[in-house]
Amino acid sequence: MKEVTKMSDDFDRWYTDVIRKAEMADWSGVRGMMVVRPYGWAMWEAITRAFDDMIKESGHENWAFPLLIPQQLLIKEAEHIEGFGPEVAWVTRAGAAKEELEEPLAVRPTSETIVGHLIRRYIQSHRDLPKLTNQWNSVVRWEMRSRLFLRSREFWWQEGHTFHASAQEARDEVALILGYYRSIAEDWLAVPVFGGKKSPAETFAGAVYTMTLEGLMRDGVALQMGTSHYFGQNFARAYDISFSNKDNERELCYSTSWGISTRLVGALVMAHGDDSGLIVPPRIAPIQVVIVPIHRDPESRAKVEAFIGGLATELKAAGIRHRVDWRDERPGDKYAHWELKGVPLRLNVGARDADAGTVEMVDRLSRQRVSVPASGIGRRLTDELEAFQKKLFERALVYRRENTFELATLDEVVAHFKERGGFVWVPWSGDTECEERIKAEAGGVTIRTIDPDARPSGKCIVCGKPAEYRVALAKAY
RNA sequence: CGGGCGGUAGCUUAGCUCGGUAAAGCGCCUGGUUUGGGACCAGGAGACCGCGAGUUCAAAUCUCGCCCGCCCGACCA
Known part of the structure; x- marks a missing residue:
């Protein structure tokens, strides 16, 4: 692992x-x-x-x-x-x-x-x-x-x-x-x-x-x-x-x-994803919430088991895809395991949580530990999953914003893609020869899509004729 | 499909130059000690050394062919 x-x-x-x-x-x-x-x-x-x-x-x-x-x-x-x-x-x-x-x-x-x-x-x-x-x-x-x-x-x-x-x-x-x-x-x-x-x-x-x-x-x-x-x-x-x-x-x-x-x-x-592995959006995640039991001896295990039984019933009622990890491994190993698999939320549940009627909740994005009450856990986690889904999208949106540019000349485009990736919006004449030249000179960069809304301003970055389209350039898989 | 590199246990690799009983770490199994951020001890199982030919007394090791993968190009959901 x-x-x-x-x-x-x-x-x-x-x-x-x-x-x-x-x-x-x-x-x-x-x-x-x-x-x-x-x-x-x-x-x-x-x-x-x-x-x-x-x-x-x-x-x-x-x-x-x-x-x-x-x-x-x-x-x-x-x-x-x-x-x-x-x-x-x-x-x-x-x-x-x-x-x-x-x-x-x-x-x-x-x-x-x-x-x-x-x-x-x-x-x-x-x-x-x-x-x-x-x-x-x-x-x-x-x-x-x-x-x-x-x-x-x-x-x-x-x-x-x-x-x-x-x-x-x-x-x-x-x-x-x-x-x-x-x-x-x-x-x-x-x-x-x-x-x-x-x-x-x-x-x-x-x-x-x-x-x-x-x-x-x-x-x-x-x-x-x-x-x-x-x-x-x-x-x-x-x-x-x-x-x-x-x-x-x-x-x-x-x-x-x-x-x-x-x-x-x-x-x-x-x-x-990140260096720890996957981060799966809750709506797609095969497992949305994983519960990691923590126990030392038979007594604490029995207590934790009974407590988790109640939690699992609530999660099921709330329609949350979940799993309890009873494998005979140490908690740290399980944390790393489920982070690699990108499970959005993890609950660490030990004897002291059972006593206090709480669980320790950790989300895959922030990895902050938060103690939350066990009562109403189904509702709470449903909300958390929804918030996680939103946060993940926002994060991706910020990343895209930081990696989207507007350039006006072919030289700038070539220089840009030598240094970095992302989307670059440029004006384009609509001529296939211009498109081919971008691809050849900027190292495989292609027109990914034509802006459906904005009217182009300025001149085609290749031929200098008045632009017909505003297009997004990028390297692509 | 062209150029370069590689394939040895489930995974990552050593061994190959210079042919001579197939190794290590991780993972796996059993037992024990452990358990709130990747545990430790002991024992054990696991390999047509990618496949097929050839050379040789003898091939993981040398030669040839094929298959699969990685990197770089051309093609693409």
Whole structure:
């Protein structure tokens, strides 16, 4: 349990160490593919439950579509296959004799193509629209370089695919989902995000436009935390998804797709952790409160046990996810253990607490010890967890504020990213050549998102023409 | 996928140059003493030395191929 690399020494090693020592995930021995352990998966489950509730509320339905996509289907949308082609894995043989298949089958890297192909059966009339589908699944992308949770060859996600009778309705859907994603990032994961459109170079292959959310990790590197795409009629045209409108004319659907993935679990680690390990937001935490019993002899143990029994009953009644650590270890070892795992609140409970009718409460952020009355503990801890969630978000917000800048020239940008990370807002002409030059000269810095609100002032930092957009630059995972 | 480095017990590593009975710390098991910030003593289990070939009387050690991981690039939820 000891010896997690210090975050300040080597962020990348710290990240891997924490995930492995906190028992969240491991590499599997199959290149680039991970095994997600219960503690990590439980965090993903908290995200899936929250998001699934949101989309059900607005009429989306879960489906299951095939894992394998025939080659002919995959290649129908030209831009899409051009974008995803390099990272597709293929099944070319099957059966006892490993016979060559007549047509190679792609392992889905994303399912626009197979969903588009299949959904047309279920859409005939405007009365069948909108068709709001989602699936929870895993996809495979043949990544060359992998990183636990952030980039693995297989990852778990939800992919929503929706089909609409009008462009406006589809655009509204894209915005609605981006709002849900913002809520997941900010209200659940306590990670503040900048949201807006992607530049053309960063737009999803086959989309008209892509909306994104970008968070900032504690090493100053940005992370894309969710995307929502508007396809116009691009996929409907390629897959012939049409309907009869009210005037009995054939019309192509307008479609969208959107996804968040297990990457978000990595985001929570990198956005909140410290040298002692994880700090898990209460709403995501598999264990919100851990109770560490302290006792010397059988008598004190019996007393503490009875006292904790009462506490546990109250916590359960209050709906707090909790655990009592009865392992035969010393208290100090348990403190370090649960801090590494990022449990928001800890209660140290010994005989003298039992006598006094109090518990010693320690939160993972301040680590201050506070004696609180045992009576009404359920209510108190519920409030504390809520406050913790807020404090964690505020802390992340302050960090982002301190690491967000406004610059006016390419030289300044280049100099900035030599020294540090964070977000840098700049005016941009909208030209792809300017975007490419920023990337080349500032060492891999990319346009993360376009400011949806502010009108740009000044000139493009590259070409000097009047700027069309105000954009956030950052290095990104 | 290119360049560099590595893989020995659950984890971190020594041993490899110069071939000769596989080691340590942590973790794990048992017993005891302990327990309000990472305990101590004693005993014990645990290793196809990444996999496969080759050289040799003999390979963790030398050679070749493959697999997996790390770092740097190009690609990405």
